[in-house]
Amino acid sequence: MKFAHISDCHLGSNKEPLLKNLELDAFHYALEECIRRKVDFILITGDLFHSNIPDLGVVNSAVKKMKEVVFQNIPIYVIYGSHDYSPNETSMVDILSSAGLFTKVVRGEVKDEKLTLQFFTDPKTGVKIVGISARRLGLEKKYFEMLDREALEKEPGFKIFAFHSGITELKPKGLSLMESIPLSYLPKGFHYYAGGHIHQHLMQRFEGYGLVAYPGTTFAGYPRDMEDSARGEKRGFLIVSFGSGIENVEFVEIPGPEYVLFDYEATGKNSAKVNEELTKKCGELSAENKVVLIRVSGEMSGGNTTDIDFTKLRNILTQKGALYVNINRHNLTTREYQTLRPMGKDVGEIERNLFRENIGAVKVSVESLKGERGAKLAIDLLKILKQSQKGGETKKDYENRVLTQAIDLLELKEVL
Numbered sequence: 001m002k003f004a005h006i007s008d009c010h011l012g013s014n015k016e017p018l019l020k021n022l023e024l025d026a027f028h029y030a031l032e033e034c035i036r037r038k039v040d041f042i043l044i045t046g047d048l049f050h051s052n053i054p055d056l057g058v059v060n061s062a063v064k065k066m067k068e069v070v071f072q073n074i075p076i077y078v079i080y081g082s083h084d085y086s087p088n089e090t091s092m093v094d095i096l097s098s099a100g101l102f103t104k105v106v107r108g109e110v111k112d113e114k115l116t117l118q119f120f121t122d123p124k125t126g127v128k129i130v131g132i133s134a135r136r137l138g139l140e141k142k143y144f145e146m147l148d149r150e151a152l153e154k155e156p157g158f159k160i161f162a163f164h165s166g167i168t169e170l171k172p173k174g175l176s177l178m179e180s181i182p183l184s185y186l187p188k189g190f191h192y193y194a195g196g197h198i199h200q201h202l203m204q205r206f207e208g209y210g211l212v213a214y215p216g217t218t219f220a221g222y223p224r225d226m227e228d229s230a231r232g233e234k235r236g237f238l239i240v241s242f243g244s245g246i247e248n249v250e251f252v253e254i255p256g257p258e259y260v261l262f263d264y265e266a267t268g269k270n271s272a273k274v275n276e277e278l279t280k281k282c283g284e285l286s287a288e289n290k291v292v293l294i295r296v297s298g299e300m301s302g303g304n305t306t307d308i309d310f311t312k313l314r315n316i317l318t319q320k321g322a323l324y325v326n327i328n329r330h331n332l333t334t335r336e337y338q339t340l341r342p343m344g345k346d347v348g349e350i351e352r353n354l355f356r357e358n359i360g361a362v363k364v365s366v367e368s369l370k371g372e373r374g375a376k377l378a379i380d381l382l383k384i385l386k387q388s389q390k391g392g393e394t395k396k397d398y399e400n401r402v403l404t405q406a407i408d409l410l411e412l413k414e415v416l
Helices: 017-036 056-071 092-098 143-147 151-156 221-230 271-286 310-319 347-361 372-387 396-409
Strands: 002-005 040-047 076-079 108-111 113-119 128-131 159-163 192-197 202-206 212-216 236-242 246-253 258-265 290-300 324-328 333-335
Touching: 017 056, 017 236, 017 290, 017 347, 040 192, 076 128, 076 159, 076 212, 092 202, 108 310, 113 128, 113 143, 128 192, 192 202, 221 258, 221 324, 246 271, 271 290, 310 324, 347 372, 372 396
Parallel strands: 002 040, 040 076, 128 159, 159 192, 192 212, 258 290, 290 324, 290 333
Antiparallel strands: 002 236, 108 113, 202 212, 236 246
């Protein structure tokens, strides 16, 4: 007998058409492999979707493929992840579960500050599944603390514990700040611990616990995930063969695009030099049919970060045939703009202080943009741009309203 362990599909996380299609293609490939390999059931350990109410076009595509799986008499079992869970709204996971497309396997109740879970038994294999779904910001930790582990440990048979949390003893070094739970929070004696949430493929046996496994993501959608893929991290899922115990665990790699990662260090160089070197490097990169990732970091000796033409760099790579270009410049700074400690009692006061302290570093020729007057103008413009769309207002009307107010504030009507 065998089952598939899939996690962190994050369907709907990408708005860019190419990445959205690659994301869905990866999910479809995984399910097609499950059909081809004739698994007995599929267990998805959270973050099937990127939000509780995802893009309906994405949902439609995913549902069609999942229906193919179900028609092959392969049931799908699901738990919530931190993204597709909602504490006060109906989630898409709830809707699809109610429609009978798959089954939510987390069942339990809290009584006298103790969480008691009920096993779900797969009718075909007799495997017993139980677990704890994720909550936002790692709030599921309190449920692990309340868990009646003793009752779960006494249950006979082949058992799987499903969860969507990081395990402290198995957490990758690069995720040291991520919320996690200690291994001791899990009940002992299970054959397989099906994890989700960590976007890397990890497996380790622990004495008294059995195999703890994370399949990682089906597709690298986040910039950090894409960088990991460029460094060699594989994307896929697990197929677990078992009898009275686990006999084999196979990682099934999902084919994806080729990645190119370029790290550029800007420390000690002025903006003109950085722009020149980046332009040259982009012209030299082999980008055709690849996802190109550029990470620019360091403190420039002079100039402004806006002096670097990142749009031009992206266009160069696109013209060279790149499938997608992501330029990460979050860690790029310049000595002309010293890091300021935001002081103030609220967001508005902090914004005002930051504008006043930075306005002198901005080189402009228009008098109305200088000094205290310039700071006030910037603050007023920010207020306009922060307005939300009104109920019943179309996107176009909303954009026109904001644009009109901004033009009036800046007195640009005559110019336009």
